[in-house]
Amino acid sequence: MPAQRTEGVKDQCLVPEPLAEFGAWCACGEWTRTVHPKGFRSSHGYNTNLWASLDAVDAGDQGKGGDAAAEGVLRLRGYAALFGREQPVAGPKATWTSQSRPNTGLGLLACDGIGAGHRLLHRCACADQAACGQEQAALEKLSKAPAGVFYGS
Numbered sequence: 001m002p003a004q005r006t007e008g009v010k011d012q013c014l015v016p017e018p019l020a021e022f023g024a025w026c027a028c029g030e031w032t033r034t035v036h037p038k039g040f041r042s043s044h045g046y047n048t049n050l051w052a053s054l055d056a057v058d059a060g061d062q063g064k065g066g067d068a069a070a071e072g073v074l075r076l077r078g079y080a081a082l083f084g085r086e087q088p089v090a091g092p093k094a095t096w097t098s099q100s101r102p103n104t105g106l107g108l109l110a111c112d113g114i115g116a117g118h119r120l121l122h123r124c125a126c127a128d129q130a131a132c133g134q135e136q137a138a139l140e141k142l143s144k145a146p147a148g149v150f151y152g153s
Contacts (some may be wrong), residue, residue: 017058024121032106032122037083042106080108082123094143095126096136138152 019025025033035042079085084100099106103111107131114122116131120139126132 011034014109016142018142022110022120022138024118030118030121035106037081037089037106037123038080038085038087040080042082043080043108054153082108090143092144096120096139096143097123 011114015025020130024030052121068101082098082104083089084098088094102110105111105119105124107122109122109124110126111119111122111124111127114124116126116128120132121137126136130138
């Protein structure tokens with residue numbers, strides 16, 4: 001579905017056409033809509049200089065066949081994202097909300113604390129069909145497309 005430029009938005013963001021009628025999606029300052037749910041940033045709701053590596057070894061592991069220890073670097077074990085590696089974010093089996101962290105949105109925010117106008121933007125389920133049911137239906141349809149809502153899997 002073609003994206004359209006929304007009128008009245010200072011930066012003229014591109015928004016997929018079915019989402020243009022929902023205000024939160026048209027605000028260019030909303031960083032959450034551009035964060036990939038499998039990306040590291042999806043688990044942090046604030047800006048920080050965070051250094052992490054899957055390959056860094058702990059200082060105590062030096063000389064045990066690993067790379068040189070990376071002082072001050074977090075060593076990741078598993079994944080640090082809202083969506084697990086196995087969950088598709090686009091295509092016929094895609095789901096909009098996290099299966100590995102239910103009731104949790106981008107930035108690891110508790111979905112219960114997010115208002116209806118922003119719940120879906122943060123990848124939380126719609127709790128009130130009257131308030132966000134149409135938006136949820138549009139997102140589900142877009143997420144089933146091969147390219148997903150904003151990005152591929």
